[in-house]
Amino acid sequence: MSQDLIRLTLKDGKVLTVPRGISAKDALMMAGEDEDSLIAARLNGNLVDLTQTVDHDAAMEGLGFDSEGAVEILRHSAAHIMAQAVKSLFPNAKVAIGPAIENGFYYDFDVERPFTQDDLEKIEARMREIIASGMEFHRKELPREEAIDFFAERNEKYKVELLQALDSPWVSCYSQGDFVDLCRGPHIPDTSYVKAFKLTSVAGAYWRGDEHNPMLQRIYGTAFFNREALEKYLHFLEEALRRDHRRLGRELDLFSFSDEVGAGMVIYHPKGALLRQILEAFEKREHLRRGYQIVMGPTLLKTELWKRSGHFDHYRENMYFTEIDGQSYGIKPMNCLSHMLIYKSKIRSYRDLPLRFFELGTVHRHEKSGVLHGLLRVRQFTQDDAHILCMPEQLNGEIQDIIDFVIEFMGIFGFPYEMEISTRPEKSIGTDEDWDRATRALVSALEEKGMPFQTCEGEGAFYGPKIDIKLKDVLDRKWQCATIQCDFTLPERFDLNYIGVDGGRHRPVMVHRVILGSIERFLGVLVEHYEGAFPVWLAPVQAVAVTVTDAQADFARSVCEELRKAGMRVELDDRNEKLGYKIREAQMQKVPYMLVIGNREVAAGGVCPRRRDGTQLDLMPVQEFAAMVDKECLDATMGRVGLGII
Template sequence: MEIQVSGQQVEVKEGAACGEVLQEALSKKQFKNVVVAKCNDTLLDLSTTVPTDCTELEPVFADSEEGLDVIRHSTAHLMAEAVKKLFPTAKVTIGPSIKNGFYYDFDYERPFTPEDLEAIEAEMLSRVGANEEFCREDVSAAEALEKFKGMGEDYKIELINDLGADQVSIYTNGDFSDLCRGPHVPRTGMIKAFKLLSVAGAYWRGDEHRQQLQRIYGTAFADPKALKKHLNHIEEAKKRDHRKLGNQLDLFHIDDEVGAGMIIWHPKGAMIRTILEDFERKEHLKRGYSFVQGPLILKRELWERSGHYDNYRENMYFTEIDEQAYGIKPMNCLSHMLVFKSRIRSYRDLPQRYFELGVVHRHEKSGVLHGLLRVRSFTQDDAHILCRPDQLRDEIIGVAEFVGDVMKLFGFEYEAEISTRPEKSIGSDEDWDRATDALKDALETMGLDYSINEGDGAFYGPKIDITIKDALDRRWQCATIQCDFTLPDRFDLVYVGDDGARHRPVMLHRVILGSIERFIGVLLEHCGGALPAWLSPVQARILTVTDAQNEFAEKVLHKLQEKGIRAEADTRNEKLGYKVREAQLEKIPYMLVIGDKEVAAESVNIRSRDAEDPGLKTVEEAAELILTEIKEPFKRGGMSYIF
């Protein structure tokens, strides 16, 4: 048969393996880096016979996204082989590839130690050297059950029974066999760069009522250089951990007496929040939003009407007052709809844009809580836009442009994806199609690229998710724009059109930063705690050499504060070097040193956190220099300085 192979038509003999065909079509150097084949968008082992219905065969290279996924999955099998060799009584469960790595869950009688990981890694290297083949075998479910029963692998038996398939595939490398769909690299020798990272607890199939397992995490790359870069990023991430920085900079803490996932903000952390929130209020006013505020709890009947009770209640908290059930709000949309509904609206009144820095509570499982990044109580920069259908595209564009302006201010690159209807959802197919098309139309009008994330929309509508990229090339979901035809219908929201008839508005749910807590956590890690000068809780610290300069230091402090600079004076009887090191650890943007020479010249000696030290300046010059840096990001982002 004749098929297309890497862009050229090739005659393929019946029974030829995918690897054989690709080897003939590619150079020796190219083929060396092929891990699997892609036939009509389906990944296949290189040893697989070319299917008779194959029209196009392509190589999948080791350093491609799909190739790395295969390598990592294969490395998970390699790790399971090593674990079974060293710990024969361990039972294996599942071992998928994940972003930047892989894991495998094991049932073993004692916790794995760091020394165990070293031994497992050494055994894996030995298996790589043996260059074992990954062999696939397609067998009946009955045969597979018999095989795994004989091996005592109870978890595999459960998986086979739950699959309900007549036939399954088993992969074997060395003495290890595993239930798996594949594909895999041809031989263990192709796994060239990997590292085991950590051990964590995990419940079988994510069910906290079932067996607790041990999850070994690892990472793998196509070559040692890429692995080294990733491991350096991991080490840098540890240094930038926002929880560590939060303590170092005295910003916040989490207290077990208060409860998991609840943040206690210290003065400097609260100052950062206040600056961010003031910035958001002013930017929203400039863009035609009105401020609103709803209660923290609402009657359960409202959550039932909205669909949250049926589709989201596992993430909500409930309480009872006067024998009436209430739900603590996980989001702010219900109150905003009630504001709209409180009076008759004309088509001339639309759009209505309601903004609230709303405190919300969501029940997150304790195992996923993580500093500021995953909490149970947080503040959203939440807004809801109710508009006519003919205004929808422009309103989506307006929000997307708002997001772009803010991300430019913080120096974040970002990507967009559209998440479509999930299995658990409300509303008609027609409304979902209209909403999805509106989101696509807006992004395409703006010329913004986007990807599709199938089945991950909100339960009431599709959404645009904005993902920002930090300094370590990590992605964080930030802003979102959700298009909703359903809740306005459920709450009977109407406006009077120019024809005098009642019409249904469309609602956009949107956030810009998202969770204020989470955004601060991401920003701290992005900049390693060295927040931009405009957002730093302390922008300048005055450091005296001896007590003799204290009086002049107080005068300098008052002058800076009069100009709106957040400054403080360190007049302690400590050595200057000690004071400087403390200020550096606290990431203070500017240190203004005052000794006898500076007092005589009525000046300060400036040390900058980020740039070359400007040296001796008058107080006026120092203030202007600091203010220039504070205003610069706003000028660069096309915004006016607003503080």
């Protein structure tokens, strides 16, 4: 083969012989790719610009609009365009970093005054000009020192700082028009590829995320290859807004917050409290079925005890303290302490293990004011918390049981989920042997269950490795709820032990775990997931009886009474309003069943249920309706919950 030819292996396995030094774009066009749909290329697995020249044999693949990673390249380029616009409007602005993120991009700027909404509009307008002019992105490689001089000259101290932290002697910069930015690339060929974008918000953000650093101004935006995709995304945002649990919580009269009470404290109204009671009743039954014992500990415990557990040293900032009779007490931020004391209340034998203590434990954590968010981030919340104390050889089985528990619950609520194992972090306690054994127990439990999982190296708690379960709601948003954590410190600090078969004392292994996590957060997620239209087994009000006129009130009352006796949660709407009005209201309250009661029903002595989705069922006796709803509840919960759980 001639020296001037190289061989490119294409995605479909075909080999293309091309001149050495050809651009990625020309090579891909020779391979039959459509110029208009290409935005970048993959060379030996690495993303590169279309203008990249190829000097050696390689594997090559074109990146089209729909390819994985394509939209990230677009968004990153959009961030550059935004930075160019900002620099042209605010020449004194210093640029920091501007990556693509999930659903969009951002760029951080150091500016004299924060951006306003007006500024965003001006920036958007300038971006549109830049996009319309179709400026090409040019890559330039230069020695790092040269780049430092370049940016230092332009007073771009953040870029200089970034460059100084880099190891490589050569770096790359990209320019479009007069704007030059330090960047690894790749980028879209020219600015006109950004067919649809929007700047969404502006917020303060610390340089490198560290609160000791200066605060920069971050502008968020998003970009797409076509207008429809942007519209779809904006529609998704609207959808999320409609499902917002804070709004639905008010509209459905579930809960509220009050500035007189204080930030981050939930007030449950009757329907919200009922919903929570249903969840809790369900949980208690499920834990008892699985051999957990329900326990209850106090809210206030002496500070001395928090010192012994290590919470005082490691978690004090988040705790509330008070003084009673000259004694310092701390309000519990976790439930483990009394569980430790229950374990220690008598001598334990290996025959007693495993012990599984379950508590719907209400804890207080002093979260920073800026992070509070509806039910999802509060200062007082209740965990479905349990601590399992077992022999090391029982650990694997216990973990498997918990995983089964989680899987079953996620199935009942209709959530897909992902699992992650987090391993030993740098700052941690315990022997290597402990960590290995516990980590292996977690990994093998997941493997034996055939569960796929991700590994997050060094992300474990300082006291032990953990499995986190992230559920995904109907809008594909991820929420952390369940977590399974091994703990080497507490059994040690509280000197827990059991008498083994050999008659000697041994240290039990401890597992902290929650299934729903915080009941508050889980409720918030549930509200958003179902958009407030709870499945009938969870709905605080399962049916509303609606009279057509006053004449049916007595019969309607007797229907409600009968249904209540059967365990149904039912309300009566006998107000002097037109039927349509009452139906509309029940519909907006998302009640699963409406029982319209007019003269026909009175005469027949039965009900004609109407489902929330508008389907109309035939006349049936009241008892038959109750049996039907009971079955519906049981079917949705794998036979666990019927009528009358509360």
